[in-house]
Amino acid sequence: MAFQRSVVITILIAAAAVTPGNAAINSIISQWLTIAQNTVLTLGFEHQQAARVYGIVASAQYDVILLARVNKAAYIPDEVAAAYASHAALSNLFNWRQNAIYDVALLQNLAQFNVSDSLLPVLQSLAIPAVQKILYDRLRDGSSLFANFKPFSNSSENIGRYQFTPGQTSARYPQVGQARPFFLTSGEVDLLTRPLKHFSLDDPEYARQLKQVYLYGSANSTVRSAYDSDSARFWALGPGTGSVAGIWINISIAAIPSSTPVVHQARFFKILTTSFWDAAVACWRTKYRELFWRPITAIRTFHGIIPADPSWTPLLPTPAHPEYPSGHQCSSGAAVYVLESFLGVSFPFDVASPSTPLLGPRSYPSFRAAGIEVGNSRLYAGVHFNKSNVDGFDLGYRVARYVHLKNFKSATFSSSI
Numbered sequence: 001m002a003f004q005r006s007v008v009i010t011i012l013i014a015a016a017a018v019t020p021g022n023a024a025i026n027s028i029i030s031q032w033l034t035i036a037q038n039t040v041l042t043l044g045f046e047h048q049q050a051a052r053v054y055g056i057v058a059s060a061q062y063d064v065i066l067l068a069r070v071n072k073a074a075y076i077p078d079e080v081a082a083a084y085a086s087h088a089a090l091s092n093l094f095n096w097r098q099n100a101i102y103d104v105a106l107l108q109n110l111a112q113f114n115v116s117d118s119l120l121p122v123l124q125s126l127a128i129p130a131v132q133k134i135l136y137d138r139l140r141d142g143s144s145l146f147a148n149f150k151p152f153s154n155s156s157e158n159i160g161r162y163q164f165t166p167g168q169t170s171a172r173y174p175q176v177g178q179a180r181p182f183f184l185t186s187g188e189v190d191l192l193t194r195p196l197k198h199f200s201l202d203d204p205e206y207a208r209q210l211k212q213v214y215l216y217g218s219a220n221s222t223v224r225s226a227y228d229s230d231s232a233r234f235w236a237l238g239p240g241t242g243s244v245a246g247i248w249i250n251i252s253i254a255a256i257p258s259s260t261p262v263v264h265q266a267r268f269f270k271i272l273t274t275s276f277w278d279a280a281v282a283c284w285r286t287k288y289r290e291l292f293w294r295p296i297t298a299i300r301t302f303h304g305i306i307p308a309d310p311s312w313t314p315l316l317p318t319p320a321h322p323e324y325p326s327g328h329q330c331s332s333g334a335a336v337y338v339l340e341s342f343l344g345v346s347f348p349f350d351v352a353s354p355s356t357p358l359l360g361p362r363s364y365p366s367f368r369a370a371g372i373e374v375g376n377s378r379l380y381a382g383v384h385f386n387k388s389n390v391d392g393f394d395l396g397y398r399v400a401r402y403v404h405l406k407n408f409k410s411a412t413f414s415s416s417i
């Protein structure tokens with residue numbers, strides 16, 4: 001707990017030190033996203049499920065603010081609408097945490113905004129049906145159906161195909177590829193993922209990238225720099241951290257100007273977090289369509305390019321899903337698109353990572369520079385070929401741009417609500 005707090009303080013102070021103007025919000029919107037993230041990290045969620053939870057909470061915030069604004073029966077501040085909606089969504093999803101955590105936070109918010117008890121029935125009748133609709137759509141999104149996935153056996157007939165890596169006994173999220181996004185239709189997912197194609201094994205660029213990950217991604221690499229080894233760990237953001245989506249939410253909280261009206265903050269985070277989930281669906285659709293093998297399998301299996309090295313071990317453990325494209329980068333591409341659209345292509349900021357508390361914050365000149373480093377970090381971790389990082393970023397970027405254009409008319413902080 002103490003360590004989690006120190007991380008946020010680092011982010012806020014660092015951002016205030018280097019970003020122009022009065023950056024960093026501390027609002028009902030960011031507070032409840034942080035409460036959601038605390039649940040995600042306490043329960044050890046992985047990235048895809050985390051993205052779905054963030055999308056649900058941020059959608060509840062924005063949708064209920066809009067409803068409260070047209071409600072004639074009583075004046076409801078945006079903050080109060082967002083707090084009530086966040087509480088309703090999280091209490092439904094994680095009801096064993098309600099009384100001790102979500103109720104306490106909501107009570108504080110109601111006191112802070114002097115909400116009288118007589119307003120509560122109004123809030124309930126306004127917010128609950130809207131939140132239930134969001135939850136009902138997610139209940140039916142297919143993201144937890146049994147997929148009956150069977151991997152290829154790890155034999156030489158399956159050169160190039162995804163095989164379980166040493167110690168792996170199940171594959172993660174084959175169902176997510178067929179799950180319903182927040183905004184994209186299934187046909188749109190097909191359309192957006194169509195350009196992605198895994199390496200052909202006779203492509204000279206494949207041979208180059210195989211050697212690259214062999215040398216730079218090995219646990220005992222002699223060519224990877226200390227900075228790049230640290231990058232692999234900095235951006236790993238596995239269970240217990242809040243995930244890759246979580247760090248981009250934190251970066252956003254530290255970068256958004258404090259003067260940004262709450263309703264604009266809410267729209268921003270709805271676009272950002274729903275894009276994470278929609279990009280995850282597109283990413284997983286591609287992973288389980290392409291079924292490309294991981295570096296560890298390729299390096300340990302002779303297939304005519306480099307000698308097999310049966311003891312080669314990546315710097316970090318290989319995630320239990322197909323290699324192409326990178327899940328980290330589908331999210332980072334989406335985040336970079338949304339942040340660039342709202343805050344510009346040049347935006348210096350600092351951020352610390354809960355994966356590496358001892359490293360402290362790192363500085364970046366732009367969101368894209370950080371996003372590219374996330375991609376390279378997966379190569380240095382020894383779990384991805386560079387092509388997966390580049391194509392994953394591009395897919396996430398295009399998904400977020402599509403959602404932003406089609407569902408939000410490319411709105412930014414200066415567009416009306």
Ligand SMILES: *[C@@H]1O[C@H](CO)[C@@H](O)[C@H](O)[C@H]1NC(C)=O
Pocket residue numbers: 112113114
């Ligand atoms: C709530 O009431 C207190 C005391 O009357 C006042 O100081 C404060 O500004 C009010 N807060 C809001 C958000 O209206």
Ligand SMILES: *[C@@H]1O[C@H](CO)[C@@H](O)[C@H](O)[C@H]1NC(C)=O
Pocket residue numbers: 154164165166167168169297300
């Ligand atoms: C083959 O797959 C099994 C799991 O099904 C795994 O335990 C084993 O280590 C794999 N072998 C190689 C060389 O990857």
Ligand SMILES: *[C@@H]1O[C@H](CO)[C@@H](O)[C@H](O)[C@H]1NC(C)=O
Pocket residue numbers: 004005007008034037038041237241242243244245246247248250352353354
């Ligand atoms: C985001 O910030 C919260 C604290 O506000 C922290 O607990 C969490 O670990 C951070 N998440 C990431 C992924 O950086």
Ligand SMILES: *[C@@H]1O[C@H](CO)[C@@H](O)[C@H](O)[C@H]1NC(C)=O
Pocket residue numbers: 218219220309310311312313314
């Ligand atoms: C360490 O490096 C050597 C080559 O120098 C390689 O053969 C071996 O597989 C590597 N070991 C691990 C654990 O990566």
Ligand SMILES: *[C@@H]1O[C@H](CO)[C@@H](O)[C@H](O)[C@H]1NC(C)=O
Pocket residue numbers: 376379386387390
């Ligand atoms: C990955 O590929 C991109 C595009 O070709 C390139 O700009 C980048 O430098 C590569 N990254 C690494 C670490 O080789």
